[in-house]
Each structure stands twice: as structure tokens, then as C-alpha cells.
Amino acid sequence: MTYKYFPHTSEDISSMLGKCGLKSLEDLYQDIPQELVLNRDYDLPEAMSEVEVRKMFDELGQYNAQLKCFIGAGVYDHYCPSVINAILSRSEFLTSYTPYQAEISQGTLQYIFEYQSMMATLTGMEVSNASMYDGCTATAEAMMMAVANAKKRNKVLISDTMSPIVTRVVETYAKFHGIVVEHIAAVDGVTSRQDFEQKVSQGDVAGVIVAAPNFYGIVEDYTGWADLCHANKALFIMNCNASALGVIKTPGEWGADVAVGDGQSLGIPMCFGGPYVGYLCTSKKLIRKMPGRIVGATKDLDGKRTFVLTLQAREQHIRREKATSNICSNQSLMALYVTIYMSLMGKQGLKDVNALSYSNAHYLADKLSKLDKFELAYPDKPFLHEFAVKYKGDDIDYLQEAMLEAGIQFGLKLDNETLLLCATETLTKDEIDDAITICEGVQNLKSDDIID
Amino acid sequence: MNSVYYGKLIFELSKEGRCGYSLPKNELAQYKLEDMPQNLMRQEAPALPQVDELTVVRHYTNMSNNNFGVDTGFYPLGSCTMKYNPKINEEMCNHHAFTRLHPLQNESTVQGALEVYYNLQNSLAEISGLSEFTLNPFAGAHGELTGLMVMKSYHLSRNDAKRTKVIIPDSAHGTNPASAAVCGFDVVVVKSRPDGTVDVEDLRPLLDDTIAGMMMTNPNTLGIFEHNIAEIAKLVHEAGGLMYYDGANLNPMLGMCRPGDLGFDIMHINLHKTFSTPHGGGGPGSGPVGVRAGLEQFLPNPRVVADEENMRYTVECKDTALGAVSGFLGNFGVIMRAYSYILTLGKENLRMVGPLATLNANYIKECLKDCYELPIEGVCKHEFVFDGLKDKSTEVTTLDVAKRLLDYGFHAPTIYFPLLFHQALMIEPTENESKETLDGFIEVMRTIAKEASETPELVKTAPHNTPVRRLDDTLAALKPVVTYAELAAGIQ
Numbered sequence: 001m002t003y004k005y006f007p008h009t010s011e012d013i014s015s016m017l018g019k020c021g022l023k024s025l026e027d028l029y030q031d032i033p034q035e036l037v038l039n040r041d042y043d044l045p046e047a048m049s050e051v052e053v054r055k056m057f058d059e060l061g062q063y064n065a066q067l068k069c070f071i072g073a074g075v076y077d078h079y080c081p082s083v084i085n086a087i088l089s090r091s092e093f094l095t096s097y098t099p100y101q102a103e104i105s106q107g108t109l110q111y112i113f114e115y116q117s118m119m120a121t122l123t124g125m126e127v128s129n130a131s132m133y134d135g136c137t138a139t140a141e142a143m144m145m146a147v148a149n150a151k152k153r154n155k156v157l158i159s160d161t162m163s164p165i166v167t168r169v170v171e172t173y174a175k176f177h178g179i180v181v182e183h184i185a186a187v188d189g190v191t192s193r194q195d196f197e198q199k200v201s202q203g204d205v206a207g208v209i210v211a212a213p214n215f216y217g218i219v220e221d222y223t224g225w226a227d228l229c230h231a232n233k234a235l236f237i238m239n240c241n242a243s244a245l246g247v248i249k250t251p252g253e254w255g256a257d258v259a260v261g262d263g264q265s266l267g268i269p270m271c272f273g274g275p276y277v278g279y280l281c282t283s284k285k286l287i288r289k290m291p292g293r294i295v296g297a298t299k300d301l302d303g304k305r306t307f308v309l310t311l312q313a314r315e316q317h318i319r320r321e322k323a324t325s326n327i328c329s330n331q332s333l334m335a336l337y338v339t340i341y342m343s344l345m346g347k348q349g350l351k352d353v354n355a356l357s358y359s360n361a362h363y364l365a366d367k368l369s370k371l372d373k374f375e376l377a378y379p380d381k382p383f384l385h386e387f388a389v390k391y392k393g394d395d396i397d398y399l400q401e402a403m404l405e406a407g408i409q410f411g412l413k414l415d416n417e418t419l420l421l422c423a424t425e426t427l428t429k430d431e432i433d434d435a436i437t438i439c440e441g442v443q444n445l446k447s448d449d450i451i452d
Numbered sequence: 453m454n455s456v457y458y459g460k461l462i463f464e465l466s467k468e469g470r471c472g473y474s475l476p477k478n479e480l481a482q483y484k485l486e487d488m489p490q491n492l493m494r495q496e497a498p499a500l501p502q503v504d505e506l507t508v509v510r511h512y513t514n515m516s517n518n519n520f521g522v523d524t525g526f527y528p529l530g531s532c533t534m535k536y537n538p539k540i541n542e543e544m545c546n547h548h549a550f551t552r553l554h555p556l557q558n559e560s561t562v563q564g565a566l567e568v569y570y571n572l573q574n575s576l577a578e579i580s581g582l583s584e585f586t587l588n589p590f591a592g593a594h595g596e597l598t599g600l601m602v603m604k605s606y607h608l609s610r611n612d613a614k615r616t617k618v619i620i621p622d623s624a625h626g627t628n629p630a631s632a633a634v635c636g637f638d639v640v641v642v643k644s645r646p647d648g649t650v651d652v653e654d655l656r657p658l659l660d661d662t663i664a665g666m667m668m669t670n671p672n673t674l675g676i677f678e679h680n681i682a683e684i685a686k687l688v689h690e691a692g693g694l695m696y697y698d699g700a701n702l703n704p705m706l707g708m709c710r711p712g713d714l715g716f717d718i719m720h721i722n723l724h725k726t727f728s729t730p731h732g733g734g735g736p737g738s739g740p741v742g743v744r745a746g747l748e749q750f751l752p753n754p755r756v757v758a759d760e761e762n763m764r765y766t767v768e769c770k771d772t773a774l775g776a777v778s779g780f781l782g783n784f785g786v787i788m789r790a791y792s793y794i795l796t797l798g799k800e801n802l803r804m805v806g807p808l809a810t811l812n813a814n815y816i817k818e819c820l821k822d823c824y825e826l827p828i829e830g831v832c833k834h835e836f837v838f839d840g841l842k843d844k845s846t847e848v849t850t851l852d853v854a855k856r857l858l859d860y861g862f863h864a865p866t867i868y869f870p871l872l873f874h875q876a877l878m879i880e881p882t883e884n885e886s887k888e889t890l891d892g893f894i895e896v897m898r899t900i901a902k903e904a905s906e907t908p909e910l911v912k913t914a915p916h917n918t919p920v921r922r923l924d925d926t927l928a929a930l931k932p933v934v935t936y937a938e939l940a941a942g943i944q
Contacts, residue, residue, distance in 0.1 A: 003801050005536060006808055007886035016815040016887060020831075025807040028814060029708050031677050031831055038710055043578050047798025050540050056795060057788075061549025063564035071554050074779060081473060083505060085546070087512045095521030095537050097529060098734040100866075103918040104858050107519030108733040111512070114462050117936035121499040127934050130734070133590035136779045144634070165779045172752070172775025176601050176635045219492045247485060250494050262779075272565045273555030273780025274590070275736035287932060293734070297939055298928035301913075301921040305459075310928040319630070321639045326593045326630035333732030336512075343462050343508045344472035347497035352475050355485040362483035382488055400558070409557045429479040 003047075067409040068431050070364075072386045072422030073215070074135065074163050075273070076265045078243060078353065079426055084267065084340045093336060098293075098329060102308045103300075108332060109307035112295040115335040118342045122245045123259035124252020125281035129292035131335040132327065135262025136166045138278030139209065139239050140173035141291045141325055142258045145282075146207025146235040147179055148324065149289050153206040154179050157199055157234075160186035161214035166239060170209070184208075189216045189378035189388070196225070200232045207235040207258075212248060216420065217361075217386030218378060219248055226255030242266050242279065242338070244384055246350025251281070258282045267341035268334060277334035287311065291325030356425035357385035360432060364423050365389070367436045373443040377418055386422040388414065393443045402442050408435055462511055463936045466501035472508050499937065518919045519733075520863055526889050528816075530835045530866035530878025531625065531673060533703050533725035540796060541728065541789035550788060555780035559766055566765035569756045569781055572791045573740075576721060579802070580702075581712025582742035586751045588782040592700060595720025595739025596631035596667075598752060601774040602718050602743055603665045603694050604635060605750040609772075615664035615692070621650050623674060623870050628667045628698060637664060644872065648674035648828050652683060659687055665694035670714065671701050671833035673870040673878075675813065685715025694718060699739075702726045703882070704810045704834035707803030717744045726805075727790040738786040752777045808883035809834040812890060816879055819894045823901035827873055834882075840875025841904055848904035848911045850875040855922065856903070856914035860896040 002009075008016075017023060029037060048056065069077035088094065092107060099105030099112075112130045119128035132138040143156050156174070158167055160183050174181045182199060185192040191210055200208060208229050213219045222238075229236040235257040240248075243265035251259035264276040282290050288311065296310035315323055345353065365387050368374040377388035389411075391399060396416055403410035408431075411419035423432060503511075521527070527534035553562050573585040589595040600618070607615045618637040620628045622644055629639045640663075643654045649672065666688045670678045678684065685695050697711040697719035703726045705711070711719050723729045724737040731737070743751060753769040753776045767781070781787075794802065810833050817826065817836045824838035840850050854864035854877070866878040881890060904911050915921065933939055 003797075003804070005538065005797070005884055006801070006804060007884070008808065008811075012887040013811065016811055020811075020814045020818050022814075022831075025811060028807060028810045028831055028833075029677075031679055032709060033679065033682065036682065036714055037708060038581075038713065042707075042799040042802060044575055044794065044799040044802065047801055048795045050796075053540055053544065053792060053795050057544050057547050057792070058549075060564035060567055061547055063562075063567065064549050064553055065557075065561035066549070066552055067554070067557055067561060069554055069557075071556055073556055075555055077552070077554065079473075079475065083472070083509055087509065087516070089542065090513070090516040091523035091537075092516035092519040092521050093733055094542075094730045095523045095534075096519050096733050097527070097532055097534060097731040100529075101520070101854070101858060101864050102923050103855065103915050103920055104518075104520040104863070105733075106919055107515040107517070110461070110515055110518070113934070114936070116934050117461075117463065118498075118500060120935045120937065124494070133594060133735075134779055137590070137594070137777070165776075168753075168776045169779065172601070172777060173634075175775060176604060178636050219488070221492060223491070245494070246498060247488075247493055249492055253494060269551045270554045271551050272553040272562065272784040274778075274783040275785050287934070294932070294934055296928040297933040298924045300923050304920055306920045306923050308923045308925060308928050310925070310932055310934075313929070315626075320626045321629035321633040323626070323630040323633070326597055326627055326634045327591075328593050328627050328630075329591055329734045329737065331590075331736050332734035333730075334736055336733070339462075340508060340512060342500050343503055343511075344505065346466075346471055346473075346500045346502040348471060348502070349473045349475070350500070351485075351497070352473075356475060356478050358485040358488075359478050359480040359483040363480045366483070382492060384485075384488075404558055404561065409554060409561070412556055425475060428476070 067407055068427065069409055070421050070423060070435060071409045071412050073412045073420055074165055074262065075270050076424055077270060077426050078265060078267050078424050080267045080269055081341065081344050083344060084337055087340055088333060088337060093333065099309060106306060109295050111336050111339050113297065113307045115339040116295060118339060119279050119281055122242065123281045124250030125259050126284045127287050128279060128281040129290050129294050130330040132278035132280055132292050133331055134274065134276045134278045135239065136169035138260040138280045139166050140170045142237045142260045142280060143170055143174065143179065143207060143209065144177055145258065145289055145291060146237060149235060150206035153204055155182060155205050156207040156209060157182050157184050157205055158209045159184045159191040159211060161191050161216065162209065162211045162239065163215040189218050189381050190220045197228060200228055200234055203232060205232060205234040207237050209237045209239060212238055212240045213244055213384055216378060216388045217383040218381040219384065222254045243350065243353060247354045257286065263338045266338040268337055275331065275334050277331040277338060289324060292327050293330045353425050354384060357423065360423035360427050361385040361387065364421065364432050368439065371439060371443060374439065385424055386420065388418055388420050390417050391419060399442045402438055403435065406438055410435060461936055462501045462503065465503050465507055465511060468502060470502045470504050472503055472505040525861050525863065526885060526893055527863040528865050528879045528881050529863060530880040531700055533880060533882060535728050535882035536884040537728055537730040538793060538796065541792040544792040545785045545788040563765055566756050568791050569787060570758050570765055572787055575794050576740055577742060580719060580742050581710030582719065583745040584748045584751065585740050585742040586755065587738065587740045587787050588752055588778040589720065589739040589741055590778060590783055591735060591737040592720060592722040592739045593627045593631060594777065595741050596627060596698065597634055598741045598777050599696055599718045599720050600631055600635040600637065602747055602750045603696065605774045606694065606747055607664055614662055617662050618664055619658055619666040621668065623648060623672050623872055624667065624669060625673060625700060648672060648676045649678050649680065650684060652680050655684065655687065659691035661692060663691055663693045665696055667696040667698055669698040669701050671704060674828060674837050675832040675835040676828060677833055681714050701834065704806045706805040708806045712744065717747065723786055723790040728793045729786045729789040736783045736786055738783045750774050754781060756781065805883050812881040812885055816881060816890055816894060820897050823898055835878060835880035837873060838877040839873040840877065841901055843905050846904045846908050848908050850877050852911045852914060853877065853900055856900045856911045857896065858915040859917045862893055862896060
């Protein structure tokens, strides 16, 4: 029995068993009732060599297609600087655990401190936690934070312009945690101010959750929303696209109490849905109500500036069922990812990414709206790099399939006449032109021409 | 690391006008971001650093030198299963045919990814003796929460709304009660016996028709197998409750025991423990949840299912599901690594994981029990707990021993957990550690015990050889400074 991950020789095993006063490896399990022991091999394949494992994944990979990405809906194909993977693959970061032993974990602790600093300035908030699983669960955590903060209220409002992918996670957490979620209606692609005012004024709302930009890509105007929330003792929670915050008005500027969202747009590869990183930022006043880990600055015995996990009295290993959350880790490596991304990009890089994406998306929208059978769903609403378009042709599925054949994922189908389209800086003008040419061709086909 | 030259924060290396990126030229510059309504735009740019590429690379490379990982040295952190993270898994998870997939792109273009997901679901079901798995939860704690949601959904589907309590042993990890609370359950604590296992006599009177279920870790947090598990499961089931298996300690069970065969109905697995995916400084992890037949319909949306006849995989959402706990299909990159691990080990090596990890733990225990207090005798599983030094006259604490270990190039064990012992020192070596490594650790632990008696100050002021010395935790918590802006403003 030799295997590359198991260093013991049979002599090692016998001598170690001898030290334990045992004769065989089975003796290590003598305390387990015999009828509970598995007396067979797993019904799984035999070991593969690296050569075979590589072939296996190569083969599986052939059943995937690399598409030109005109889809967003919360996950964006942005430029990933090559530096990041090189640093992330350093095993000192990759193979460490939560930095409990601060003296040999200053690398992790320092980048988390940098991450918190960057997320705070990006969102315009005072403090950030050390990161969370993803944008959906971070939003659910913000909802629970609002309810815990309000003490005797258990209702939150969520805008219908929030991504349904986020809302369904929020609603799941709410259902089990005993929180009532009410929706604020969407009118013409934006949250109804009237419905919001009417619902928040009932005096039983713990928090209000809105999106920026919203699911349809629209940047909404939240002037006065925070004040109205505060007048009614509710927290104002904003779920924002992290990359867009480089240019759009921040939760801090809108007067929000909590900023949450996904950090994937800060250069994290799409990787079929994860791993990403959730962020949660708030005011200093609410820091002890905040879920998740936090790193703080302190000094060591020599007076040197150092960093350490802090405010742990909020956490589950001390507070158990009274903790602010059951979260007992963070998404550390992905927090490092976005920290390096923001270090490389800086304020100008984030602005450039947004400007390029804006140009690409607005060119696409402009060209499409000039075609007979396409029109913007919300033509008078401001958007950055994502927008909804109505297709008046015969078969929206055929349009998407024709695109697929050309190696293009042409948006997300919202209903039989609406697509949610996105263009980031990774698309070229030629690629956009190609897509528009296909649109022109397809819209001129009659339904009789379309054969399934 | 040279902390004089490289000990700064990235913000302190910033200089106006520098940059570390390159982007394509804007061929469509006539479409201007400046045309956005100004009242919707941020008024002041974020205070992000401005640095060139090499400065960024050096900064983070030097920071990594201040870190300790499994690749650096022995990491016997109890309950965390810090096993070797094979390099082939990293290579596979970065496979170009997978990293650029959008989670919502057409199903026909992600069949390879769905097959990985589906095959890992099935492999975990076989290894755990349960019926079906979801890989959507992002971490162990997230898996616990999802599993408890399954439990609640099951009772509610039977219109049995009075089951509001979950039983949790006093030795359990704090996440168990925290997850139960997030899921809207009340927590009932069952006591341990002196040998660390659940007291069945204490359990009996707690069981009635208000109990939704019981959460257990087996082997428990003391590394002891709960030998009464069959009886406990029977009692809980007779009372109408479900058994939840916290997979934190699944590693020693590999090849020997399956939670499904022990009577558990729902469980989570930490892929970052048992299935070798890297801990990444705290995440990303993955916490798949498995259930017994009859509970599948409650697993969260979205689900990956196979039409085996046509060899086609689809993603579906069911109305009976508990809802959704993730945006998409979990931490797919972690799922790729775990699948690579299972393929690499195969059935013949997977079955050796448990016994070899268990042998290593027992060997360390037997070699050190004359200098460290072993509260529970007998065979342990993958980990065990010492209650501090045997010589109690020295005033050297478990914290001191942990810090002194850092001087010798080892990571410390888990300390002050479980709470049952005041000076708990919880040691977990994994199956990947050689006898030489274990002997080296044992020798250092014996040296520290000797130092504690002969030169206690040396131990009490440790560490001495690490990049920084002991930190002031109290200062950090008393006046929290959590951003560079606060630091620069001299708040501390």
C-alpha cells in the first residue's frame, strides 16, 4: 500500500499501532458497534492517475461552450488582471485557515484590513466586515440585522426591481427566521415611490431593501428615501453592483445604513456561479450589530502596528444561539481577489471599466433600438451597462438559438418578448456588430422560415 | 519579510497618477459615461490606492511571507481537518473550459459543468449512505442552516408546526446553536457524560412532540465516537424528530462508517475539510447537504437533475423545495476541486483516509499523555483534547503553549474549545502527515512541557521568532479601528 498522499510505510504503521497498544488499523474502530461499520468498498471508480484526471476534465470541458457574453443579471464578464491568480495561488494564502493565530497570520489579517478599507470607501460607508459568502446571502444577513436592530418589528420591504435571484434567497431566510417580506411595486422599471411611502409609513417596518443599479440595469433616484426610512425607524439597505460603485452615487451618499452586494464584478471570473464574495458595510454606530468577522488594528508587545480578528463577542463561538449570525468564516481568498483588483485598478481603473462598459452597452442599445423589431423596454431611464429590450419578432427563443450557434449568449430571457442584455469592457465593437448583424437577419425571417 | 521596507499598507504605497492595469481603447467613446444624470453619480472618487503592477506584486508577495499554511508546515488545528490540498485539484479548478462559464448561460452549453456537479452529488451520497445531495451551500455553517431548513420543511409539510426545538449536545460547536437560531428554532441542550459522549438518560426526558430533531457531530468535538448513536437515533425517531449529522468530523469515518447507516437523516459535508479543498484563509468553502430518501423534495433550488436516457443534465426548480440559499449552484470552483480529489483517490484510497488519520491522532496522544493532561482515556478518532499541561504548578496556560509552538514552526492546535475543559488543546493531525513530522511535533511538545517547568517566562512571553509578537486583543476590541481611513485619521 503506497499512495502519493499517504506517507506511512507498513513499518511506520506497525510501530505506531504498537505505541497505541493495537495490532491493526481496524482496532482503532473497536469502539464502534460492528453492525455500524461499513464492510465493503465504496461504489466509486478506482483511483486515477494525474494523466487520467486531466483527460477526464478535458473531456468534460468539451461539453461546455465558451460564449461571447452579452448576459449579466448579477454576474459580469469583466477583465481579470493576470496578477491576481498568480498571487492567489501562493500557498501561504491558499492553504491557511482563519487567522486565529495572529502572530503567524499577519498576511491574511492585513489584506482583510485593506479589503475592509477599500469596501468602505467604495460604498461610502464607515465600516465593512471581512466579507461574506455572496451577494444574495449578504442581503439576507442585512435583513436579519435590520430586524435584530428594530427589536420588536419583523417586517422588511424589498423592491420589485431587486434581482429575483437575490429576492428568492432573502425570502427563504425570512420564511425560516420568522420575518415578513413585503414587496414594493415596480412601475416602469423603477421602484414605486408612492408604494414605498405608503408601506414604510405603517410604522412596523424594520428595513427597506433596494438595488443600485436595479435588476433591469437602471440607476434609480433614491433622493429622500433614507430620511423617510429613518423617520419611520427603519434601516435603509442598498444592494449595489460593486464595480458600478466606482462611478454611481454610493449608499453612503444616499444616506443608507447598510450597503451589501456581490463583489464578483470586481474582476472575479464567472466560474459558473462561484466562488464569489459578498460584502456588507455599515455605519460605525451599527458595527456591533454587524454579522461576520471583522479585523481591527492593534499593537504587539513591541508596539508594532498589527492586525487581529476583533469584536468576536458578537460571534457564534462565544454567543452561541444569541450570536448576530451563524456565519463563522469569511470568503477570505475572494476578498483577497477583489483587494488586489482594486489595488491594480485604483479609482481611475474602476472609472475606465465603467466608461468602456457604458460605451459598449449604449452602442448596442442604440443600434438595436434602430432595428424594426427591437425597442428598449425603459427608453427614458438611465443605465450603465445593462438594459432590458423588447423583441417584437416571432420567436425570441429562435433569436437566442441563432446567437448560440454563432457562439453568443445573447442576454437572459425575462419573458417571451423581453431580454436583459449586458455589455462590459471585454466585448469589442466587432463582436457587438456581429450580434447586431444576426439580430437584423433574424428579425427579417418570417415564422414559417423558422424550423425547430 | 523585511518589515521596514515592506511592512506598509497598500494605501501607504500609493502615488497620484500611478496605475496597475491596461484596458482596450474605447472605440465607441462617443457614448460617454458623463452623459449620465449627475445627481445619480458619486461626487468624490473612492480613496483607492494608485500603484503600479510590480509594487502590487511585491506588496502581496511579502504579505504572504507573514502567513502560515498547510504547505508551510504541520497544522494540527483540531476540528478543522487541515489536510494537504493537492495541486492537481487547483489545476483542474482553473481549467479554462470551466472558469469562463456564466451561471445563466444556456444549459446545452454547460453540460460538462453540470456533469461534474451531478457526479459529485452522487459520490457524496454513496460515501455518506444518504439518498441525495445539494452542493449549493457555501460553507459548513451554511450547510447546517440549509439542513435545518430541510428539517423544518419536513415537519411543516406534515402540518406539524409545534416542533420548534432542536436538541444540541453541550459539547457542540457554537455554530450549531447559532444555525438553529437563524432557522427559527429554540435550542435545548443535552449534557455530556464524563467520557464526553451524550448522556442518554439526560436526553430521554427532553424528547416530546415539540422536538424537531437533534444535531450531532460524530465523532464528537472531543474526538470520541458516540457509541450509543443507534439508541439515540431510535429515541429521537420514536419521538418524531429527525437526526442531523454535522459533518465537521467526517474525516475519520471515511472508509469505515456512513452517517446514513448510523441513523442520520440529514447532514452537511465540509468539502474544505474532508475533501481537501483549500481553506483559503477562511473561505471559500463548500457545505453540501445530503438527505435520506423521502426528504429530497425539500432540498433547495436550483437542483441539477439528469435525464440518464438522453445523457442530458438540466437545472430545475421545484415548488416543494425549501426555497433557495444561494444565487446559483454554490461555489462551483470548490466543487471542481473536490471532484478531482475523489477521482484521484478512488475507492481504494478513500477508504484509507479515516484509518490513517485516526492512527496519527492516537499516536500523538499516546506519545504525549505523560506530559499533557488527557481527560478521556481510550481510543480516539481523528482528534483528541488535552486539558493543558500535566504539571499544573507552572501557571503556563494553553495559550502560552500554543504561542510557543509557533516559535518552533508549527501551527497551534485549536485552543479553549470544546468548552468542557478549561485548558482545552485540541489536536488533529491528518492522514497526510508522515511519522517524521509527527515525531518532530511530539518532541517539540515535550520540550515545551519541560520549558514550562524550568523556564516558564520563556513560554509565557512566546512567541519570540514570529514576524510580530503577542498582540493586544483588548485594545483592538475597546477602540475598534477597522479601516485605513480611521487609521490615517489617528483614531487609535
